[in-house]
Amino acid sequence: MAENLTQPTDADVDAFLDSVPDERRRAEGHALRRLMERVTGQEPVMWGPTMVGFGKEHYRYESGREGDQFVVGFSPRKAALTLYGLNSPGGEPDPLMAQLGPHTTGKSCVYVKRLDAVNADVLERLIRRRLEQAAT
Template sequence: MADNKTVPTAASPQDFIDSVPHERRRQDAQTLLALMSRITGLEAVMWGPSMVGFGSYHYKYASGREGDALAVGFSPRSANLALYGLTYAPQAAELLPELGKHRTGAGCLYINKLDDVDQDVLAQLIALGHEFMVSENFTSS
C-alpha cells in the first residue's frame, strides 16, 4: 500500500499515463483509469510520482503514527501493473482464484496485462476494495 511518504499531488493522472513508455502498459493504465473512475465515482488523483488513486483512508498505527493513503489505485510499472487496495476486503480471498493470472504481495495485486485477468472479477475486486478501504471496518495495524 502507499507508504508514509506518499501524498496526493496536483499532477495530472492523464499526463502521467500518457508518459508511460510501454504502449501496452499505457493502454492498460488508460483502461484502469476509466474502470476505477466509473466504479468508485471519483476522479483520479496522483499519489506521489507514480500512483493513481481513487479515494483515501486514514490510518493510525499503535505507535501513534498516522496519515492518509489512497483507498484503491494502480501504478503502471515497467514489469507489471500494481493494483492497490483490492486484496483487503474479506470477499477478495474468494474472488482472487477466479481472477486469472496474477500474484499478490505486500498488500498489492500484480498483473502483467489486463488480458490475463477476468475483467468482471477485477471490477468486483475494485468495488469491494474501495468500499472496504473507506469503511469503518478497515483499520491499519
C-alpha cells in the first residue's frame, strides 16, 4: 500500500510562516498558529512543505487504506487560507459553518479569503469540536 505523501517533518514552523511572500497572509498564518496552539494545547508541526498541523490521529478507510494525519491545521496559500480538519468527518456540514463568516469548502478543507472576516469565536468552537471528535 502506498505511503501518504504528506508526513510530519522537522521543518521550522516559524521559518515557514516568515517565508510567506504576502504580508497579510504571513500575519494571518502567525495568527492562526497562535490560535490553534492555544486551543489545542499542542505545538505546531510542519506536515509536508506547506501545512502546519496540530495533533495526530490514525485513520483507516473501508478500502483498507490507513495512515496518520494531523487533527487540525492550515496552510497560508496565495488564494486563500486553507483550514484542515474543520469539516465533519461524516461529510455532513457542521451547523456552525453557517456562523463562521465568508468561506468556501472542499471535501476536507475550508477556504477563507480574510481571517479578519470570519467569526473568531466560531472558528475556535469548530477547532474544539474537532479535537473532541478526535479524542473519541
